[in-house]
Amino acid sequence: MTKHRDRPEGNERFVGLSGAKVFHETLLDEGVDVLFGYPGGTVLPIFDVLYDSPIRFVHSRHEQGAAHMADGYARSTGRVGAVIATSGPGATNLVTGLATAYMDSVPMVAFTGQVKSNLIGNDAFQEADTTGVTRPITKHNFLVKRVENFSRTIREAFHIARTGRPGPVVVDIPVDVTVNTLQRVPEMELNLPGYKPRTIGHIRQIRAAAEAINAADRPLLYVGGGVIIANASAALRAVAQKGSLPATTTLLGLGAIDETSPLALKMLGMHGTATANFAVQDCDCLIAVGARFDDRVTGDVSTFAPNAKIVHIDIDPASISKNVKVDIPVVGDAGDILEKMLDFIESKDRSAWLKKIEGWKKEYPLKYETDGKIKPQEVIEKVAELTDHNAIVATGVGQHQMWAAQFYGWRRPRQIITSGGLGTMGYGCPAAIGAQVGNPGATVIDIDGDGSFSMTMVEVITAVQENLPVKFVVLDNEYLGMVRQWQEMFYGRRYSAVNHPCPDFAKVAEGFGARGIGVCERSDLSDAISEMLAHDGPVVLHAKVEPEENVFPMVPAGKGLHEMELGKLS
């Protein structure tokens, strides 16, 4: 939280302020130092206050971009991302960003303008039922009725967004609420009687979980994004170390454990490593931490981890036994639970199990052939090498996303910024910008595909305008690669609507005012990446890669993890 300036305290200071000023004061109270968004008619009073505000305003080119920026900011910093848009189309353009954040439990507050209170329901200009539209894709939403409730509602929104299982919250603000003057001291106490997220794990459950782990010969940690959100990586690593527990992570859990550790099995699931998937099917105790047994992780649920007793640590009770029957549930904050569990975990010789895993790692490494055109995997490996596996990496969705997950070599939490649950193409470019805003000194890279990048590359303009040195690496195979891979494998190579001729992205970048670099020869790759990293400003690196490369391993949809296809690996 940033303290902006010495400001008067107490709720009396709100009296006599316009709603817009109440909004601004409350945002400062909440420690908001950056707001992403796009102006418009119903939020004019708020933008008038932002004109000379200490809050940085990042002006995107599309509201969807602003939402993903707030999301990337939130994931990379652990703070609540804030975004604002006008009523009607401004609000509906946020929808994809909200759904993306909701699926991945990202703390975000979205403010939307609304038509005047007395016009609501009249089909007024730029009116949409924002709370109705966003209800199923937000953790909660509010329609502010009176300026007296405005400040408290904002505080409740931030509280809900950041606590429990985090998520996006919408505050819909009729324009008259921002214009009206607050006449009396408002009530500021949070009024949320039905909202009491359980954070402290039940000690008996923690002990029972530890006993099951201690009794196991082949335990396996299955680590999800909840560990990152809870800032529980250190506790997780300590537990893994003490108990000699190997760990595999979901896409959103990448970085919870350093992948150079012998205990790290990398990602599991549809495009997980063979080692991770074999280990899941072979383990006798599976300890899910902050993970939700998503279908991309489990494959066919009925054959998932068939020999394992299942321990599930999660802050959301509704995640327990939703997809897979859990033997020992522990509800609460992953950090709290793992720290307490550490005392109960016994050091045990598990060398037989670890040796078996080591054997799989040797027999089935992730690999690819480096003949012909540049391979997308080698671009990612080169970027990883030249950034010392230390960059913050955002991605779009598709093949490039899976290759980034497989090949970057993750070292620490909050390093990968990617849309897991919703699978939002176009997420990478704006999310990287948001991550750079939140981490000014860091190297931030968007590893993107030509399809995903095309959806939101307009936000490169935002990077130029805000002077953000984000590096956009576009892996161009001239196809919507993942769809093409499915059509190749399951639809007899009938390539329907996936052929996707692309513009010269380097030239587009130059037109936007960024640096553009193109590369199509393997011999130029290393220099091109170095040149990109050396440039102090936004760069788009357009890399022409092998068009028909496939992501392996792959568990076909509906199959069990042990039925994965290894492709060229075998």
Place this chain on the structure above:
Amino acid sequence: MKHVISALVRNQPGVLAHIAGMFAARGFNIDSLVVGRTEEADLSRMTIVVLGDESVLEQVRKQLGKIIPVVKIRDFSEVAYVERDLLLIKIHVPAEKRPEVTQLVNLFRGRVVDVARNSLMVELSGPEDKLEAFIDLLRPYGIRELARTGVIAMQRGQQAKNDAALQNSS
């Protein structure tokens, strides 16, 4: 399997839409959903009859719990409770059959609330199965119109729980 769940919710715009939307989005089957005021002005009670097995019921309970204006959830599957459903039914009854039907109404402790030349309107409350039985018996006469409120429920208090006479009367 039928389960009765009751949720105490805050009286806020959109709460009903939120809960109904959650049921639809997650594919839960609702048999009935009743909303009404409670002893507290800013709280309403929703009584929901859900169809599904134990695991469905558990998910319903948990998903309801995630909705922020939901203050409290009570699941009646393992407690003694009283349930009531209110029925208004209009039956085709010519004058000569009126005594016969009225007798039936009395047997069920219903009330005739409207009489016309060829019809009767009856009010009856009770647990669902009682209402179903009554409706079945009236069917041969010809049902013109039927409206039901859906189930509301309340857990029994400690003393009443031991009162066999009271329990039987439901």
